[in-house]
């Protein structure tokens with residue numbers, strides 16, 4: 001398995017260009033299944049989760065044509081529902097969006113249970129509640145979730161989510177854009193990627209209002225038409241580089257971002273003593289590496305994103321004072337702290353509350369990526385530690401970060417990707 005070697009302790013300087021948002025691209029690519037005409041999607045991040053979802057679409061009959069590394073034309077005219085392959089669908093959480101898209105267009109859907117980061121319970125009960133409200137019967141059969149209505153199409157209705165869920169909100173939108181009647185989603189997620197999904201679907205002729213607020217209304221239409229759409233920038237990729245330079249010291253400008261999406265991150269960095277200057281489509285972060293401890297409480301957007309919690313946990317190990325983190329979204333998103341403890345970080349965890357002592361002089365260690373954002377946290381900790389660290393399991397990082405090694409090298413980091421010793425021995429004998 002490939003691994004990363006980092007000789008840390010070097011400040012980061014320069015510019016880094018941010019890719020399109022993985023978590024916006026996944027529902028938008030899935031939404032093409034609702035459309036019998038071709039769509040072109042630009043600014044797609046070339047990361048493994050996206051590649052897998054595009055392979056799934058091809059395997060169910062879509063015509064997927066790569067125009068450039070970041071642009072793809074998708075024609076789902078001949079898509080066959082209920083035929084996605086288990087071995088692909090179970091690799092990512094984003095395959096769950098095929099349920100809403102297939103049910104929305106064909107009145108039936110079947111997808112094997114999705115994968116996704118192991119950060120706690122990842123149920124689909126809210127997704128099923130939405131489909132049932134729209135007239136479906138849902139059942140688990142042979143490891144697949146089956147969704148079907150005996151009407152030709154879903155029927156518009158009111159869906160009330162007693163818990164805010166990004167995925168369930170997106171799936172409810174997908175399932176209702178072609179429904180007979182009006183659907184109202186109450187207590188909807190307000191994330192920028194919900195707004196981007198709505199913008200894409202409206203550009204295809206859907207009738208959605210209220211995305212970005214907690215009440216979204218969808219008036220079902222007969223059919224959609226093709227469109228061309230560019231994915232919003234990845235606020236989590238941007239926030240990750242901002243946290244990295246805060247920890248290492250230096251001055252970095254993240255380009256191609258929407259600063260408003262990063263308000264909670266920028267504000268928390270300023271509280272920690274970092275200088276943050278926002279431009280129209282860029283943010284410059286300057287740090288002398290001396291950080292104050294802060295309190296982090298993760299919340300749904302526009303609160304502090306859970307997907308930035310591990311990166312800040314790593315960064316705050318280098319703060320002079322104590323910090324504490326309350327993780328309110330997922331039940332098991334602190335495993336990365338065990339890896340930081342191997343470097344000498346002093347951290348106490350009590351269920352969803354962690355206290356980081358700060359001020360410790362960390363030393364390099366062999367680190368493991370438990371999941372995508374935990375892997376990003378390992379990179380940040382290794383970059384800021386004046387020692388050598390190795391990080392295994394980087395395929396998890398590459399699910400959501402395009403060319404992270406190349407981008408960090410551009411910023412002055414001493415980082416390289418190596419085949420594992422075993423892989424090197426194998427290739428030497430070939």
Ligand code: EPZ
Nearest residue numbers: 023093094121122123124125126127165166167307329330
């Ligand atoms: C999306 O996951 C993202 N993944 C996650 O990013 C992100 O952390 C999460 O939203 C929250 O922002 C993708 O977009 C592919 P949820 P999702 O439904 O949709 C509970 C990353 O690092 N819940 O908003 O699965 C759930 O257990 C990944 O890029 C139910 O109880 O998240 C959690 O406690 C990690 N029942 C809470 O809701 C359900 O049916 C929020 O989950 C669904 C969710």
